[in-house]
Amino acid sequence: RIDGARLWDSLMEMGQIGGTPKGGCNRLTLTDVDRRGRDLFARWCSEAGLAMTVDAMGNMFARRAGTEAGLPPVMMGSHLDTQPTGGKFDGVLGVLAGLEVLRSLDDLNIRTRHPIEVANWTNEEGSRFAPAMVASGVFAGAYTLEQAYAIRDRDGKALGDELERIGFKGEAPCGGRAIRAMFELHIEQGPILEDEGIDIGVVTHGQGQRWYEVTLTGFESHAGSTPMPRRRDALVGAAKVVELVNRVGLDHPPLAVSTVGMLQPYPGSRNVIPGQVFLTCEFRHPEEAVLVAMDRALRDGIAAIAAEAKLDVEIKQVFDYPPVPFDEGCVGAVRRAAERGGFRHRDIVSGAGHDACYIARVAPTAMIFTPCVGGISHNESEEISPAWASAGTQVLLHAVLEIAEV
């Protein structure tokens, strides 16, 4: 059995780094705070006698050797970066549960044939640098290193430069090596497991996602002396786009979701008619065909809005992510581990994107979900119980042991 108290203590200690007054975390990727989180994780790994490798995307891999030379590792892990107003568990649980599994194997004196690694993937959240999960994406060959390094945040800083700045542009190549299997434990970030009183979600699929950046351009002018009919107000157009995006989600019930998360009018002055608006939009659905229909509705709808409001428009798709089926063998290992532990479990689809969804392209992969209170995530009040954390980690341990072979 894993040590639930030790796991919880580690979660709480990591939660101090970038901890917010409301009990959440602000550990945005590649900031100084992210560096401090990484340094703490590295220290814990070193204290546990694990060998640390950092790759060219800043992904961190802490390895416990196997008994047989030359075998590919079984991997666990998730991410330590958070949303600007995120919680203490999204991502962090999967990394620290991985560490707890390795600590427990030491306590129990268990050796495995395959090496086991615990990974911290860079920029999973995608809040500062879009798209999300870009570093596991590079690992899986979805992007080149050059593409990833060139991504800029809203202040114009490049991901590659920020990696270097915080000292985590590592020597190891990103990807291109064999992985026996990958397991990611994560909080559900939705309400289903808690609503149904279930301890463990056996994740069978990840849904597809499309992310966009939309820029509407009108003409800035004086709010007091520009008559209504002469205006080209980019924010009035953007408001219609926000409503369009919401409607496109509602038009494909019950599974589709659609969100405008970021919206910035320019120049953003009280008495200036906004001349330009930048906004982000994202759609998700488990079926590719529905995403195609949503994409069409978005493009047609925006074209109509822009024409009517006399605005110029640019639509850039920044992320196109097909639905992902996980590996049957690994999913089976998770289900068996849940049964063995006597936990109530059910199959579930992941609403969020995860690093595991990219790794599934290059290695057999599965995910384990634990419930979270009220289904709330990407919110400082995100909460789980220590019992849920322990149950998920226990299942992680047994799934990994099945594949890594004792």
Place this chain on the structure above:
Amino acid sequence: RIDGARLWDSLMEMGQIGGTPKGGCNRLTLTDVDRRGRDLFARWCSEAGLAMTVDAMGNMFARRAGTEAGLPPVMMGSHLDTQPTGGKFDGVLGVLAGLEVLRSLDDLNIRTRHPIEVANWTNEEGSRFAPAMVASGVFAGAYTLEQAYAIRDRDGKALGDELERIGFKGEAPCGGRAIRAMFELHIEQGPILEDEGIDIGVVTHGQGQRWYEVTLTGFESHAGSTPMPRRRDALVGAAKVVELVNRVGLDHPPLAVSTVGMLQPYPGSRNVIPGQVFLTCEFRHPEEAVLVAMDRALRDGIAAIAAEAKLDVEIKQVFDYPPVPFDEGCVGAVRRAAERGGFRHRDIVSGAGHDACYIARVAPTAMIFTPCVGGISHNESEEISPAWASAGTQVLLHAVLEIAEV
């Protein structure tokens, strides 16, 4: 006659301070750039032999003595602060034209019975610190010093602290002294004069304004795993408010205008449902009764939107500014000066607010408008011709001389 070339040179030199690549100006009030603009104006005044006074609101008054002791001054002036993406003329023309009038009086060896002052009013624009025209407002008794000092920008910095920081919290009391008359020359910031081929607008009224801050609060959560029906998306509500505000303006044609200039979703992350949105809204109309009706429509409309979208709402009115009639005597002086100069002129209502609108509460006041290209203002491409600038300044000179008595 005034020296049009000298005036234009001064306008261009001031335009370098905070000059933007697009040819506009970013000289936001009480920034370091604003200080540099103030320092340049102070140097020019000192070179012209004028006595400078700075009051407790940072208003600057450069005085040319009159021939008779104890008489109240005739004042000219406007403001040197700009919008974040403003032009080189909004406000600046009125200050530097005032300086040019005093320079010309020296050239022409003209003495006046009354002293003449040229003023640079602090924070006219209201972009950084709302409301606009707050320093002429304090001068006219509309606000107390304490109220003004306590106003904070979006970064939480207080107006009083920023005044101190840039070294312009002066010793002189703000207001409480007699002014014989006040004349403000300004660009129209609207399209009427240019459309009609007219050189000089004789401003008879300023329209009324109401400014608001609206905060909508829903609940932040994960954009991928929160089903549509469970959402309380503050941005979807805010989009409806933007459309409401626009409609309220359109509902009172042809004179009403309505604008949302600033809108900030929180936390502003691509894959987080916005939990809160802050936005500003402003209405303008020459009749108080219409402003009352617009206020009612706004409040009722927002209440309905918030109820439907399950959002909490807070509406703060930050500016309530009744329509202003200017002084008949001063307006007459402007009209006579325009006729004397042989300029095409017409009566006009000001769409924008101006410091003159507050000073009108404590002294006989009038305004002179010059055309601007395309009616464009609060935009880096704001433009006027040197001939328009000279014509306006010429009219300013003669209106002032009539009241200051040669």
